Amino acid sequence: MDLYSENILDHYQNPHNSGEITDRTIRVFENNPLCGDTIQMDLKIKNDTIIDIAFIGSGCAISQSSMSMLSDEIKGKKLSVLKKMKTDKVYKLLQVPISLGRVKCALLGYATLQHAIKDFEK
Amino acid sequence: MSLNLQKDFPILKRRVHGKKLVYLDNAATSQKPKVVMDILQKFYTTMNANIHRGVHTLSEESTAAYEAVREKTAKFIGAKSAGEIVFTKNATESINCVAVSWAKKNIKKGDEIIVSALEHHANLVPWQEFCRETGAALKIIPLTADFLLDLEGFEKLLNLNTKLVCVTGMSNVTGSIVPLKQITEMSRAVGAKVLIDAAQSIVHMATNVSDIGCDFLVFSSHKMLGPMGVGVLYIKESLIGQMSPYMYGGDMIETVEQYSSKYKMDYAKFEAGTQNVADVIAFGAALDYLKKVGMNAIEKHDRELFAYAKEKFGKFKTVKIFSPNNIKNCGPVLSFVVDGVHPHDIASIFDSEGVAIRAGFHCAEPLVRRLGVSSTARMSFYLYNTKADVDTAVKALQKVLKIFKVKN
Known part of the structure; x- marks a missing residue:
């Protein structure tokens, strides 16, 4: 089946940047109330740049692998750039067709990141 | 074991992702026989x-x-008269x-109002809100380890302050x-009224x-072969007069x-505005269909099919099933989880x-959390399902284990 590519399963079973950051700049939680998927994201930010990221999550393969891929992608990036990042980027990282019913799963990590940037800038 | 009714349900000929549709999400809504759809067409073409x-x-x-369906509904549930039947939008309403x-x-x-730990949000949230507004207290009937209502626990909750007890006839999660x-x-021994959410049972x-x-009993047409948009509220005759x-x-x-105005005193005071006439009439055709097959035959078929599925799925060590031990206490709803695989991925x-199942909280979040999981996958069976459907579901389960490299 297309949705469960080797890449997605690798990220799901061995997520990148998994864990916590003790000297983090900010921590946010996000969840999908409908299915119970959760993500806790820690960011270390210096000079408007994400210099480290770690997350702990639970949920389906799509939500968790999407977060794992996104965490690789955003490390070293400027917040000003990430703020403008479109959801298309997430779909490109996943490289599999996402049906309407799984959009919320695919974008949970993205929503967590945008939540973190918003909170940081407050 | 099959009732051989597949031919009556046109949608079952459909293919999904190139596979024959196996519809196992009946606890969410049932499919409709052609006779029900024909009546809808007939109403709008000849009688509207x-x-x-x-x-x-x-x-x-x-x-x-329309009124004939009120009679039919009253007979279907053994009410004293059609005057005890009110049509609504759904069981929630x-x-x-x-x-x-x-x-x-x-x-x-x-x-005090008592609800059970098995309730769907529809029979929990309105009472939470009611208690918040009025200051009445909400009490919950606990569960036994076997997913059944703890009747000793219930007995302890009952007292002279208990005014209403609201229970489901069958859990939509554990069956x-x-x-x-x-x-x-x-x-009734303490003078409380009883409302039954019969949407599943x-x-x-x-x-x-x-x-x-019971004093009140509610259900929805769409879960029992009828159209969406029709609900039933049974009210015991003696209570109708004291209701606004x-x-x-x-x-x-x-x-x-x-x-100022004066209102009708009977069931009509609950049916304001133009009603969902066509769908109520089509619901009548669904009741006729169920009656023809026979509720006892349906119960027997569904339970046998459920037992077959439970046995097949129970053979997988990594599959955990949430269902009472004794099959006599089980409706045909099989909730399960697989170690290391999220229910959404299973679905x-x-x-x-081609197998349609549900994953998530099933609109019963407190119950699912009580099971100790964040969500479950759920198969639910009905009169048109067959052993072959269960066998296809088993194959789908094997595919889940293979994709996620779960050792069984």
Whole structure:
């Protein structure tokens, strides 16, 4: 089946940047109330740049692998750039067709990141 | 074991992702037989008119057809008369109607409402809200380790302040069957009224309100082969007089003057405005269909199929099933989880094999959390399902284990 590519399963079973950051700049939680998927994201930010990221999550393969891929992608990036990042980027990282019913799963990590940037800038 | 009814349900010919559709999401909604769809078409092509209003032929015909379904519904659930039947939008609206039209007048601060730990949000949230507004207390009947209602725990909750007991007839998550007659007798002993959410149970087994002795019973047409948009509220005759209207407007009034109005006293006071006439009439065809097959035959078929599925799925060590031990206490709803695989992923992989199942909280979040999981995958069976459907589901499960490299 297309949705469960080797890449997605690798990220799901061995997520990148998994864990916590003790000297983090900010921590946010996000969840999908409908299915119970959760993500806790820690960011270390210096000079408007994400210099480290770690997350702990639970949920389906799509939500968790999407977060794992996104965490690789955003490390070293400027917040000003990430703020403008479109959801298309997430779909490109996943490289599999996402049906309407799984959009919320695919974008949970993205929503967590945008939540973190918003909170940081407050 | 098969009732051989597949041919009556056109949608079952559909293919999904190139595979034959296996529909196992019946607890969410059932499919519709052709006779039900034909009646809808017939109504709009030959009879369409508003009811209770005109003296012209079409209006008289549609009124007669609509009221005939009230009679049919009363007979289907063993009510004393058609006057005890109110049509609503769905079971949820029926429950909200009881909260607004009966409970507001009869339950106050210091009183208690009991619901069970098995409830769907529809029979929990309206009572949470009611208690928040009135200051009445909400109590919960606990569960046994076998997913059944703990009747000793229930007995302890009952007292003279208990005014209303609201229970489901069957859980939409664990399939647990609730002893409705016993619960009703225990409740009546302290003078409490009883509301039964029969949305799941009436679909699979014969239901008789006179035998149960309950005061209110609600269910939805769409889970029992009828169209969406029709709900039923049974109200014991003696209570109708002390209830206020649910909504105000046309058709529910006796006389209207410029600054005040008088309302109808019978069931009609709950049916304001133009009703869902066509769908109610089509619901009548669904009741006829169920009656023809026979509720006892349906119960037997569904339980045997469930037992077969439970046995097949139970053979997988990494699969955990949430269902009462004794098959006699089980409705045909099989909730399960697989070690290391999220239920959403299970449902997506099943879908790729044409098997429609549900994953998530099933609108019963407190119950699912009580099971110690964040969500479950759920298969639910009905009269058109077959052993072959279960076998396809087993193949889909094997695919899940293979994709996620789960060792069994």
